[in-house]
Amino acid sequence: MLHFRSGHISGGFRLLTSLALKTIRRYIHPPPPDLIATNNVINEHAKRGNLHLAHHMFAQMPHKNIFSWTILISGYAQRGKLEQCFLLFSQMLPHHRPNEFAYASLLSLCDHRHGLQVHGLASKTGFDAWIYVANALIAFYWKNSCSAGVEAWRVFQEMNFRNLVTYNSMIKGLGMQEQGHKAMILFVKMLSDELDFDHATLLSLISSLCAVNVGSEKAMVLLNCLLLLHCVSVKTGLNLDVGVATSLIKGYSALSGDVGACRKVFLETGVMDRDIVLWTGVMTASVERDPARVLVFFNQMRREGDFYPDCYVFTVLLKACANLVTERAAAAVHSQVVRAGFVNVVELDNALIHAYSRCGSIDNAEQVFYEMSSRDVVSWNSILKAYAVHGKAETALDFFRQMNVAPDEATFVALLSSCSHAGMVKEGTNVFDTMREKYGIVPQLDHYACMVDILGRSGRLSEAENIIRNMPMQPDSVIWSAFLGACRKHGETKAAQLASRNLQELDPDNSLGYVMISNIYCSANSFGEGDLIRKKMDKAGVRKEPGLSWTEVGHTLHEFASGGKRHPQIKAIRAYLDELLRQLKEIGYVPETSAVLFDVEEEHKEEQLYLHSEKLALVFSLMNGGDSSCNVIKIIKNIRICLDCHNFLRLTSKLLGKAIVVRDANRFHHFRDGACSCNDYW
């Protein structure tokens, strides 16, 4: 079928005439059967990626026709071999006029410069009006667009005839440029043009919705679009297509975080249809909210299908291990990665650095980083972030000086949080200035939050407040909670009231805005006012996150709640704890009763302190021989560690000569010989 752009009618007509003549000639003088047979064999080899063999056969051919050349060019194009494609294309020119497939193949892998040359040549020969070439031009311009797709729109608008691929390419391109709402509008136009859509249309549309970077109001609109597209896919049966199902899973995960909806889409696919991409999609959807489920899915995938995990699967698995904070699982995945032969895969190594760091093993994270043959900005940011949360700010700053790739926004978040964890005001301020002046990176909310934390916690509250007042965007809840934390540390009740009010307004479900100010009042013995705040919080239906700790003994992760009433071994734990406390008191432990913020008698305050979840977890680990796989006792805690528990763990490490690592909500504390890596600044 031929189609012409306006203004190219005469060129198109000449082309039509010449092609018609060629067709007639081919009819009168058909190519010999052996030529067709050889072309077919070369095509098979090229499609399967046996390009050496295909090229060898091509070179041996005494007579080649346009198909022989085009088949090989397409084969190289599909494997991304730009140089070979161009070489073949130019070698073909003296013998044959390139056809639309040659142009389209070439365009599919062109960079901007080469693509413009191909477009120029196609225009000269009139081939740019052919729908195959025009569609390929649309895809090319979206991929290489520097102007939000202006050129792609121009090609689209100048086409007299558009088909399914035209619309699919436009929708895909709009998605790539984060214009999902426009993709939906185009989909409606496509329907009004009475064009049928297919699985690729839905797939691109759904993906385009996830790519839009919007606030919460627009997220609702996008979620409604997703629900609509889900209905359309069910109605047409396209939800059974494995690609559509994968994009639906990603859509629900990104726009609603509804793990149940993701699982439902997954279960609707046929067991035999499931491929590794679908499995990766459903695992990724669970990795933040239900990381344990990722491991369940992984085992199910191995049982159900003949799949060998690839880099993507391993990367998601490692993220699940990081979120589960189990070094044993991370190390097991690491050994599988090595056995599967994945070496020097930068994304995988980055995920390993992150997983080891989050599981408390900075040494292993460091080792992975050292052994990488090439590192990208994520690798550097991952190790810098690791040093930040493990309290190694000097090392982070030193590594930054050695960084041989351009830093980005995340680099400076890592550096500023290093300084904030270590209380390094001068260095932090210097990093903040350098980022703007030397690297031209405009500070975002995260950077301002770090600066408020650095200045506020060091006691420079008025400077921190100035940052909040003068920042170019509206401060968010993270900024106010950093400021509120600083106010609590320095007993600044008045400033805390302001921060608390803002926090309650910006994040009404967050208990922090209530709990912190209530604690400030209680610390100042204003129990009445503290109680009032708690009542206000209850009335608003906001619940304080209960203090929980976890420790791994044997192969099981044990959970402890503050008070430990529900733990089956609580009697034995308390007996062990009493003896430990007696010995600790002998070496100078004094219960920090100011850490108990209720209006109760002193002796009851002590009693409450002793039952904090991390103390129970530590005792349980000691009673059961700790984690026998390593010499370190590791405890994970969901909220910030209190002053008394910090003292208790510091002295226990001295008394028993044991290393203890605690990860609280903010960072890691490495206790050894009576000292903590945070230098008691947290």
Next chain:
DNA sequence: TTAGGGTTAG
């Protein structure tokens, strides 16, 4: 023979 689903720095 053009388009078309999954990964890493919270």
